[in-house]
Every structure is written in structure tokens, then in C-alpha cells.
Amino acid sequence: MMESNSATEPTPFDDGEFYDILMGQLADYDLAFYRQLAGEAGGPVLDLPCGTGRILLPLLQEGIDIEGVDLSAEMLARLRQKAEALGLQPRVHQASFTNFCLERQFALIISPCNSFVHNLTADDQIQSLRLCREHLLLGGLLVIDTFFPGSQFLAANNQRVLEGEITHPTTGNRLRMYDLRSMDRVTQIFHSANEIEELDADGRLLSTRPFSTSIRWIYKTEMELLLRIAGFSRWEICGGFDRRPLELETDAMLAFAWK
Secondary structure, three states: OOOOOOOOOOOOOOOHHHHHHHHHHHOOOOHHHHHHHHHHHOOOEEEOOOOOOOOHHHHHHOOOOEEEEEOOHHHHHHHHHHHHHHOOOOEEEEOOOOOOOOOOOEEEEEEOOOOHHHOOOHHHHHHHHHHHHHOEEEEEEEEEEEOOOOHHHHOOOOEEEEEEEEEOOOOOOEEEEEEEEEEEOOOOEEEEEEEEEEEOOOOOEEEEEEEEEEEEOOOHHHHHHHHHHOOOOEEEEEOOOOOOEOOOOOOOEEEEEEO
């Protein structure tokens, strides 16, 4: 994952092992989609950012020629730890969306699971897209999985929301994930103050872990303009992994752009 918060604020990306526990429920959320894209790419794949290897490692196991980039040293350390247990040797690089520079180009670049929205300014968004285009082979494809908030999401501004509850795989304790959301509709900045509560079998609160993240959401026509400015001449904006047209505010937003 890429993160732009102040170094004094804990983020979900500071502890790769705990991040994997929280994200375990999304293990297969999009893997089949990226597996198919990678199989069709006919060339090397770049996972940007690769996080702890949720997508990169399964594809590497299947023989896909894939590399990864991530800003977080903690996330990459966790990725390498899991790779070693699997007998894999991944090619990963520590860099951000806006300054990665690799030695080769790719047939497919993927930016999964709302990662691109950690670019908090238009300049960073454009620079990220330009670097992606530079790292694509001619005819190569960039895929960005992102989102924009609908009216129901925006209505939760300044409210503490229970996002979910999971079981800790080691202790068996319950983990409750809360999010205090604050949104600036002018700058399109969404700030999350997260708290992860750990409770025992009797419901007693054992600990609370705070995290903080900020993202900048993007709307459909804005994404099209960003792609145009970054040098792309062909793109498609879809509403889900089935590549249906983006027509509803409850849809996801997937951008496909070709070099």
C-alpha cells in the first residue's frame, strides 16, 4: 500500500502481519479478476502497490512473471516473509507511486483495492499515471480499481461507523473495526480515524489500536481527464469487475487505459 499521512500517525501499513489479519476477509475479493488479466497480458506484470503480496504471491506461484512496488518497508518485509515460506523469490522494490523507476516495461500494470486514491493531489495523480504509462509496453494495459463516494457514503460524514468484525486467527478474540470518517467535499479528501478493538470471549475490551489514513477520491470524468493529461489516448471506465458501464453511484470504478 501507499500512504501519505504524517509519519507521527500510525497507519494500517505499519504492521504487515496485522494488516494481513485485517485484510484476510478480502483474500479472494479480486484475485480471479487479476489472474485472468495476467494470463491474457502475454508479458510481464507490475503490481503497484503490492502490499504484503495478496495478489503478487498467488500469481507468482502460478508462474506469472510479476514484480511489485510498495512504499512501506513493513509491508514488503511481510511479503518477503510469506514468500520465503512458500519457497518463492519475488522481485519487489520500495518506492512510491510518484517516484518508481524500474529497468523494464510491462504488458500489464495493476493498482488494486483503492490504492491509487492515496495520491492526495492532482500533481501526484498525474505523475503516477505518467510513470505507469512510461512503464507500459506498447499496447500494454493499466488497470486501476478505485471508488467514488455515493450519497449514502457522504451522509456518514463525522460519524463513527462499525465497518466489520472478524476473529483473530491466533487468539480467537474478536476484532471490531471502527471508522470515524470526515470528508471535505471541496478538496475531495476523505480522512479515516480507525480504531481496532480486541475483545475476549466474554466481550471484555482487551486493547484498542488506532490508525489513521487519508485519501482523495476521483470521479469518472475527472479520471478521464487525468488519463488524457498523462498521455493516454484510449481508456474505458467500468462499474465493476464484470466490466459493466459505470452508471450508478453505488458502482465501483475501474479504469482501463492502454498505451
